[in-house]
Amino acid sequence: MKFTQRTVAELLGAFASPQPTPGGGSAAALAGAVGASLLAMVAGLPKSRAATAEDTARLAAAGSRCQAIAADLATLVDRDSEAYALVMAAYRQPKSNDEEKAARSAAIQEAMRAAIAAPLDVMRACAAAAEQGVVVAAMGNPSASSDAAVAFELLGAGLRGAKLNVESNLGSVKDTSYADTVRGEVEEFERALVHETAAARRAQGVV
Amino acid sequence: MKFTQRTVAELLGAFASPQPTPGGGSAAALAGAVGASLLAMVAGLPKSRAATAEDTARLAAAGSRCQAIAADLATLVDRDSEAYALVMAAYRQPKSNDEEKAARSAAIQEAMRAAIAAPLDVMRACAAAAEQGVVVAAMGNPSASSDAAVAFELLGAGLRGAKLNVESNLGSVKDTSYADTVRGEVEEFERALVHETAAARRAQGVV
Numbered sequence: 001m002k003f004t005q006r007t008v009a010e011l012l013g014a015f016a017s018p019q020p021t022p023g024g025g026s027a028a029a030l031a032g033a034v035g036a037s038l039l040a041m042v043a044g045l046p047k048s049r050a051a052t053a054e055d056t057a058r059l060a061a062a063g064s065r066c067q068a069i070a071a072d073l074a075t076l077v078d079r080d081s082e083a084y085a086l087v088m089a090a091y092r093q094p095k096s097n098d099e100e101k102a103a104r105s106a107a108i109q110e111a112m113r114a115a116i117a118a119p120l121d122v123m124r125a126c127a128a129a130a131e132q133g134v135v136v137a138a139m140g141n142p143s144a145s146s147d148a149a150v151a152f153e154l155l156g157a158g159l160r161g162a163k164l165n166v167e168s169n170l171g172s173v174k175d176t177s178y179a180d181t182v183r184g185e186v187e188e189f190e191r192a193l194v195h196e197t198a199a200a201r202r203a204q205g206v207v
Numbered sequence: 208m209k210f211t212q213r214t215v216a217e218l219l220g221a222f223a224s225p226q227p228t229p230g231g232g233s234a235a236a237l238a239g240a241v242g243a244s245l246l247a248m249v250a251g252l253p254k255s256r257a258a259t260a261e262d263t264a265r266l267a268a269a270g271s272r273c274q275a276i277a278a279d280l281a282t283l284v285d286r287d288s289e290a291y292a293l294v295m296a297a298y299r300q301p302k303s304n305d306e307e308k309a310a311r312s313a314a315i316q317e318a319m320r321a322a323i324a325a326p327l328d329v330m331r332a333c334a335a336a337a338e339q340g341v342v343v344a345a346m347g348n349p350s351a352s353s354d355a356a357v358a359f360e361l362l363g364a365g366l367r368g369a370k371l372n373v374e375s376n377l378g379s380v381k382d383t384s385y386a387d388t389v390r391g392e393v394e395e396f397e398r399a400l401v402h403e404t405a406a407a408r409r410a411q412g413v414v
Binding site: 003004005006007008009011012013015016017018019023024025027028030031033034035037038040041044045046066067070074077144145146147149150151153154156157160161164165167168 | 210211212213214215216218219220222223224225226230231232234235237238240241242244245247248251252253273274277281284351352353354356357358360361363364367368371372374375
C-alpha cells in the first residue's frame with residue numbers, strides 16, 4: 001500500500017520503524033508537499049493583495065501550480081521509497097562469479113540512477129514551488145503571511161533533505177559524467193531556492 | 208475527525224484548501240513529528256556505532272525518547288488547529304455594547320494563550336528531539352547518517368515554523384509580562400536547536 005494512502009499516524013510509525021523505507025528521501029518529499037500545499041492555501045484565500053484582474057489571475061495561477069507541484073511531491077514520497085527498495089534488491093544479487101558480479105554491479109548502477117532521480121525531482125519541485133511562492137508572498141492575504149513563511153521553511157527542508165539523499169547516492173555512482181551533470185542540477189536548484197526565498201521575504205517586507 | 212487519523216493525501220488536501228485550518232502551525236508540528244520519527248528509526252537500526260553496553264543503552268533511550276516526542280508532536284498537529292479555531296470563534300463573538308466588547312476581548316486573550324502554547328510546545332519538542340538527535344548522530348548507524356541529517360532539517364523547519372506562529376499570535380497579546388516570558392522561551396528553544404544541530408554535525412564529522 002502506498003504511504004500516501006495510509007493515515008498520518010501510520011506514516012509516522014513507518015518513519016520511526018527500523019525498516020529502511022520510508023526514510024529521509026520520502027520525508028523530504030513530504031516536507032515539500034506540505035510546503036507547496038500551504039502556498040496553494042494562501043493563494044486560494046478569498047482576500048488577497050492582488051489589486052488588478054491581471055494580478056488576481058497571476059495569484060490564482062500560482063496557487064494552481066503549487067497544488068500540482070504538491071501532488072507531484074506526494075507521489076515522490078512513494079517513488080523515493082520504491083527506488084530505494086530496488087537499490088537494496090540490487091545489492092542482494094548473487095556475486096559468486098565474475099558474470100554475477102558484473103550483472104550485480106550493472107543492476108546497482110541502474111537502481112542508483114532511479115534513487116537519484118527521485119530526490120533530484122524533489123529538489124526541482126521544491127524550487128518550482130518556491131518560485132510560485134514569491135507571487136503568493138507578494139499578493140496573498142497578508143494575514144496568512146506566517147503560513148507562507150512556514151511554507152518556505154518546509155520547502156527549504158525538503159530541498160536540502162533531498163540534496164542529502166542525492167549526494168549520499170552519488171557516492172556509489174561510477175559514471176563521472178552523469179554524476180557531474182547531477183551535481184550541476186543540485187547546485188542550480190539550491191541556488192534557485194535561496195534566491196526565491198530572499199525574494200519572498202522582500203515581498204513580505206521581512207528584510 | 209483528527210487530522211492525524213486522515214490519510215496523508217487527505218491531510219495534504221486539507222493544507223491546500225482555503226479553510227483556515229490546518230495551517231502553518233499544524234504543518235510545523237508535522238515537520239517536527241517526521242523529524243523525531245526519523246531519529247527514532249536511525250536509533251533503532253540493528254547496526255550502530257555504540258561500542259559499549261552503556262552506549263547501546265544510551266542510543267536505545269534516545270530512540271525511545273524521540274518516539275515519545277514524535278507522538279507528542281503528532282497530537283500538536285491537531286491541537287494547533289483546535290486552538291486556532293477557538294481564536295476565530297472568540298473574534299466572532301458579539302461586540303454591540305461595552306459588556307460584550309469586554310467579554311469578547313477576554314475570550315480573545317484566553318484563546319490566544321492556547322494558540323501560543325501549541326506552537327511553543329512544538330518548539331520545545333523539536334529542541335528536545337534535537338538534543339536526543341546528537342546521541343543518535345554520534346552513535347547511530349553511519350549508513351543512515353543522511354536520514355539523521357534530514358531529521359535535523361525537519362526539526363529546524365518545525366521549530367522555526369512554530370516560532371513564526373508564536374510571534375504572529377503574540378502581536379495580539381495585551382499582557383506584556385506574559386509576552387516577555389514567551390519571547391524568552393522562544394529564544395531559548397531556538398538557541399538550543401542551533402547548538403544541538405552544530406553538535407550533531409560535529410558528531411557526524413560534517414562540521
